[in-house]
Amino acid sequence: MRPLTLRLQAFGPYAAPLTLDFADLGPHGLFLIAGPTGAGKTSLLDALCFALFGEASGESGRDAHLRCQHAPEGMPTEVSLDFVQAGQRWRVTRRAAWLRPKQRGGGTTAESEAVTLWPVTAAGLGPPEVKRAEVADRLHGILGLNVAEFRQVVLLPQGRFRELLVAEAKSRQAILRTLFRTAFYERVQSALKEAAKDAKDRARDCETERRGLLARADAEDAASALARRPDFVSALTMAEALQIRAEAAETLARQAEETGRHAALRLAEARQAADALRSLEGQGPGIARDRATLESARRADRLGGVLATTETERRLSQIAQQDVAPRQPARRLRD
Structure with missing residues (x-):
């Protein structure tokens, strides 16, 4: 993701509208945001993170104090970000929840957070998406990151550099794990190890099967088995021919058995008739x-x-x- 333009108003220390055009920095992929303490450097990162996810860049997540206390009462806290991802330009505008002064009479009216996402083309802004859940899902699909992963990969939290520089090797490793939340990569590593183990098991099974086939072929290796392939084909052809003959002989045997069964039945009937005739002749x-x-x-x-x-x-x-x-x-x- 490459930011192009960041617009904010009534946000952090910036009471008046402010526009940052990152395109002025040219094609350089690395630049520095510098300034004295309290100048608003972190607020720019908060604004970028707020535009995309509705949360600040710090560990506290959603910050209820992002609104500038010096902003005019009628000016909403709003951040707009133009960015490019995978060659497609997008614009997201997010307005924080705030107490808007009533248009008539005194008092205020509570307005909830609102967000809009547009695709940007050469012809202008495309169809907007305004539902917060749909915008969140769309941005997650575009960026491939949730807010925690965005903080980890894109934004580097403050306050951990000195601790990192002076720590011992083991402590530094623990700090880096905490800083970059390597649990995700540890899960990836574990999954890859499991996949490698499964691949080894399958390879072992395939090797066992290969050895069994070579033993059945009475061959030492695949080349020997391949050299004896014509003999195996000839033997297979002969075996198939013998099988056909055996099946034909079996069919004939079954037919002869059936004929013999009928003949035996007729012979038994003839014997019964002869016995009856002899009995009648005796009478x-x-x-x-x-x-x-x-x-x-x-x-x-x-x-x-x-x-x-x-x-x-x-x-x-x-x-x-x-x-x-x-x-x-x-x-x-x-x-």
């Missing part, structure tokens, strides 16, 4: 006797029917004779 004489008895019974039945008919006719004749006998004397008497 032949008895069947003949039963047939003769049946024929005799049929003739007796027919004879019994004739006899019954004759008996019936005889009884009818007797009844008729008994009925005629009384009528003959009566006829004689009439005669």
